[in-house]
Amino acid sequence: MIPFNKPYMQGNELNYIGQAVSNGKISGDGAFTKKCHEFFEKKYGFKKVLLTTSCTDALEMAAILLDIQPGDEVIAPSYTFVSTVNAFSLRGAKLVFVDSCSDNPNIDPVAIRNSITDKTRAIVIVHYAGIACDMDEIMSISREYNIPVVEDAAQAIDSYYKDKPLGSIGTFGTFSFHETKNIISGEGGMLVINDEQYIQRAEIIREKGTNRASFFRGEVNKYGWVDIGSSFLPSDIIAAYLYAQLESLDDIQGKRKALWNRYNANLASLEAENLIKLPDVPSYATNNAHMYYIVCNDIETRSSLIAYLKENGIHSVFHYLSLNKSDFFLEKNEPVDLEYSDRFTDCLLRLPMYYELSLEQVDSICSKISDFFKNM
Numbered sequence: 001m002i003p004f005n006k007p008y009m010q011g012n013e014l015n016y017i018g019q020a021v022s023n024g025k026i027s028g029d030g031a032f033t034k035k036c037h038e039f040f041e042k043k044y045g046f047k048k049v050l051l052t053t054s055c056t057d058a059l060e061m062a063a064i065l066l067d068i069q070p071g072d073e074v075i076a077p078s079y080t081f082v083s084t085v086n087a088f089s090l091r092g093a094k095l096v097f098v099d100s101c102s103d104n105p106n107i108d109p110v111a112i113r114n115s116i117t118d119k120t121r122a123i124v125i126v127h128y129a130g131i132a133c134d135m136d137e138i139m140s141i142s143r144e145y146n147i148p149v150v151e152d153a154a155q156a157i158d159s160y161y162k163d164k165p166l167g168s169i170g171t172f173g174t175f176s177f178h179e180t181k182n183i184i185s186g187e188g189g190m191l192v193i194n195d196e197q198y199i200q201r202a203e204i205i206r207e208k209g210t211n212r213a214s215f216f217r218g219e220v221n222k223y224g225w226v227d228i229g230s231s232f233l234p235s236d237i238i239a240a241y242l243y244a245q246l247e248s249l250d251d252i253q254g255k256r257k258a259l260w261n262r263y264n265a266n267l268a269s270l271e272a273e274n275l276i277k278l279p280d281v282p283s284y285a286t287n288n289a290h291m292y293y294i295v296c297n298d299i300e301t302r303s304s305l306i307a308y309l310k311e312n313g314i315h316s317v318f319h320y321l322s323l324n325k326s327d328f329f330l331e332k333n334e335p336v337d338l339e340y341s342d343r344f345t346d347c348l349l350r351l352p353m354y355y356e357l358s359l360e361q362v363d364s365i366c367s368k369i370s371d372f373f374k375n376m
Contacts, residue, residue: 002365004315007179007186008355010248016240023236029213030236032243039246040190044165046173048193050206050232051239055154055176055189057232059087062150062172062191063122064205064228065198068093072121077107078324078341080126084152085323088122095333096120097324100340104128104280105348108340109137116145125170126152130182130290131281132161135169142170150174154189157182158253159288167192177242182252182290185242188234205229255355256289262359263292263351266366275373292351293319294369299346301376306349308372314365317350 020032033051040049052058068074070092076085078097085095098111105128112123123142125133142149149170153159156166157175167173173192177185191206193199203213209229214220245252264278271278277295281287296302302318309316322345323329324336351365 002314002352002357002361003354004317004350004352005180006354006356007184008252010244010252012244012247013241016244017237020236020240026236028233028235029216030239032236032239033234035243036190036239036246039243040192044168046165046168046192046194047196048199048202050191050193050202051234051242052189052191052206052232053234053238054083054178054187055152055174056083056087057230058172058174058189058191059083059124059150059152060090060230061202061205061232062174063087063091063093065172065202066122066148066150068121071119073117073119074122074124075112075115075120076124077105077126078322078336078338079105079128079320079344080152080323081154081320082323082326083154084124084126088124093121094119095323095329097322097329097336097338097341099338100344102340104131104282105341105344106131106133107138109134109141112138113141116141116147120145120147122148122150124150124152126154127156127159127166129279129293130156130159130166130288131279132156132159132166132285134282134284135161135164136284139169148172148195151192153192154178155181155288155290157288157290158249159290160286162284168194171195171198177245182256182288183242183245183249185234185238185245188238188242201227206232252355253288256353257287258359259353259357259362260287260289260292262362263366266363267294267369270370270373273373289353292353294349294351295344296347296349302347302349305369305372309365309368312368314368315352319344319348319350321345 068091074088074093075096101108151170151173153167154176175190177188204227209227212223215223322341
C-alpha cells in the first residue's frame with residue numbers, strides 16, 4: 001500500500017533530542033525552542049514567534065489576544081478544519097461561515113465583505129494547501145472596517161503571497177507542525193505576532209497568565225499571575241525535533257515540489273478532457289507543495305475513484321466536511337447554503353504526498369487514475 005502520508009526523519013532529530021536532554025532542560029523555552037524562534041524570525045522576518053503545542057493552541061491564543069467576547073461575530077471559511085473556528089467558539093463568538101472561491105477552496109473576499117456587520121470582531125482566513133488567499137483584497141477590507149485578520153497558515157510553511165511570507169500579513173499567523181505537514185515535530189505549532197502591541201500579552205497568556213518570560217529576562221524581580229492564560233508552550237524535546245527538520249527545509253521543499261510538479265504534468269490530460277480539475281495556483285501565490293489534490297465532477301466519481309485506488313494499493317482521502325453542515329453548528333444556527341464549500345466537500349480528493357514518495361510511485365498513481373477514467 002502506498003500510504004497517504006508518512007512522517008519523515010531528516011537524520012538529526014534523535015541527536016538533537018539527546019542534546020536537549022543533556023542540557024538539563026526539557027520543559028518549554030529551552031535552547032532548541034530559542035533556535036527555532038530565531039530561525040523563523042530571521043528567515044521570514046516575522047516580528048515575534050512563539051512555539052506552541054499545536055496550531056489549535058496558537059489559534060486559541062489569537063482569540064484570547066483579540067479579546068473575543070460572547071456575541072462577537074467572527075467570519076471564517078466553512079471549508080476548513082474545526083480548529084480554525086473552535087478557538088473562537090470557545091470564547092463565545094458567533095461563527096459566520098462564508099463560501100470558498102469558485103476555482104479554489106480559499107475563502108472568497110467578496111463573501112467576507114458581504115458578511116460584515118457592526119458585530120464583526122475578526123476575520124479568520126485559511127491558506128488552503130499552502131496556497132495564498134487574495135490578501136490584498138482581504139487586508140483592504142480589514143483596513144476599511146478596522147477588523148483584525150488571523151491567518152490560519154497551518155499548511156502554509158515557506159509559502160508566499162507575492163513577496164510576503166504567509167503568516168506575516170494579518171495581525172496573527174498560526175502554523176502547524178503536525179506529522180502531516182511539510183515540516184513536522186509530531187504535534188506542534190507556532191503563533192506569529194505581527195502587531196507589536198500584542199507581544200507582551202502573548203508571552204503572558206502562553207505562560208499560564210504569568211509574567212514569567214519578563215522575569216527570566218530580568219525585567220521584573222519576581223513573577224506572578226497577571227492575566228488569563230494556559231500552558232501553551234511545548235517541551236524543548238519537541239523543539240529539538242523541529243529544529244532538525246528546519247535545517248533541511250530547502251531539501252524537503254525541493255523534493256515535495258518535484259512530486260507536486262510530476263502529479264500536475266501527468267494529470268493534465270485528464271483535466272483537458274474535463275474529467276477532473278487540477279489545483280489552481282493564482283499568479284499572486286507560490287506553491288509550497290503541501291498537498292496534491294484533484295477535484296472530481298461529482299461525489300459518486302470521487303467515491304468510486306477512492307475505492308479503485310485502494311484496490312490497487314493506493315491510499316487517497318477526501319478532506320473537510322463543510323462546517324456549516326456540522327451537527328454542532330446546526331444545533332444553534334439556521335442552515336446556510338454555501339455552494340463551493342459543499343462542492344469541495346463532495347468532490348475534492350487528496351493524493352499521497354510525503355518526502356519518501358518516489359517520482360516512479362507518482363507515475364504509478366497517475367497511471368491508475370488514468371485507467372480508472374478510461375474504464376468508467
